[in-house]
Amino acid sequence: MSLDLGLPALERAAPRLMRAEPLLTMRDISKSFGNVRALRQVDATVYPGEVMGIVGESGSGKSTLLRMMNLEDTPDGGDYTLRLPGRENENLFDLARYERRMLCARHIGIVYQNPHLGLLMRHSSSGNVAERLLIAGERSFDVLRDKAREALDASEFPLDRMDARPIELSGGMQQRVQLAKAIALEPALLLLDEPTTGLDVSVQALVLDTLKRLQRDRQITMVLVSHDLGVIRTMADRVMVMRHGEVVEQGLADQVFQDPQHPYTQQLVHAKL
């Protein structure tokens, strides 16, 4: 019953979303680390402008899937396409390393749970944002400065600290620097791996507010991983539930939370309530 349920749920998605062509399509993604099967034939579809939530217990493969979406890692098998101009039908996993890196820098932004993964701690915050632009080829100092300031401002980062090093900043501010870096190039896809886990509740709410506002203002397509159902509920349009490397259920967030079909999801939702 598990996988079959995914498709009808998908068809029940909002009409606005269904009319559009998907931005992200992943087919049949599998990945093993030794004996651990981290992903088993995962399919994923994300439509332009929506927030896709991924929930699941620890070790269910959420981060691994997100790393694939960020082209940091390649799967044992499977296809990945993004509807970017000129790249519509290309399996991105077939790209050469250099092209993958450039595509990723230009079109995909990511925020990690651990800011040490996403930030250069010993460089300035504005510099962390500027590095993205530099990799994409921006060579004007004034433009770099302006765009870094703009992105930090959009992430509601206090601009008087823009040249401080992330290591001197609070956790919430570090996440805002990561976010600024991720959105500086106006990516087609924004990936968020537990962006608020580890922050205290009030800071978490503020960061979520920023994310929501960004989503509203810029219609950025987001994939948000969290094991906190509350976070997913406030943010996501649609949701994928993962367990043991498989997608056990997916559909509109409201429907999945109100009327969970898979026993595992039922358990999750009831535990939360």
Place this chain on the structure above:
Amino acid sequence: MSLATLTKDWAATSYGFLDASAKRELRRKMLKAIAVPGCQMPYASREVPMARGWGTGGLQATLTLVNPNSVIKVIDQGADDGVNAASIRRFISRVSGASETWDTLSATIVQSRHRVPEEIMREDQVLVLQVPNPEPLRGVEPNISIARQMHADADYGKLWLTLYEQIVRKGRIMQGASYPSMVNGRHVMTPSPIPRWDVPKLNMARHLTILSAGREKRLYAVPPYTRVEPLVFSDRPYLVEDHADLTCRRSGVSGFFMNELPQDGGGSVFEVSDSNLGIKAIDTAQGTPSEIGETWYRNGEFSA
């Protein structure tokens, strides 16, 4: 047929000091380096009768390139008469039969530490630069393996980032010598600790430049007519040292890179760093005309 007939007769020394296999390896590495401009090639740096860090990389490159018709000029910070420059030059000439010179125009191989001569070099000349630290990414990435991957990916974001932060913090780029430069639009190299003044001389130069680091065991090259572009922001111009208006107190030449000699009173006087250029000017002034070739800088302006 015995083994003895197949091998060469025993000799006390090899031509040009290095043995044949060492020179063969160096030649192969130089050809590779020329094929991929600015890309560092590892080599098995051999022992030479000099301590590592004193120009052994440059010396090995020169010993490989030299032949009995070569004319060798060796300079140390612009001067031909420093102890190191003089010893290296004499050593090369003794093991190869090449002749020695102080004159850039008559040299076929110029081995140099920290300077490029002021007179324009020709297609038939080779410049060998001694390099203490060949890795431009060392400051941003201490792990050499990762630095090599970054070169392969043309990932110079962090290098640019340090320049960005220098402007943010100090209002200008602080990097003086060893200014990181993009070669042929692909690899960033450190041009050895030559001043900024000298970097434009390597851009589209007529001569071949070999840069060799003996202690670090890497060499790289700038072939003739290859782009060498210092990393600069489009709205922050590349500035060379402001020596254009200085005059050499001994030779009277001006508009060249100068050595500053601090004086007791607190002021300083200047002497032209390319010492043979100064000597030629003095000779000419004293009635022994000595040809000064075309120079890269004219009246303190770069104009090649």
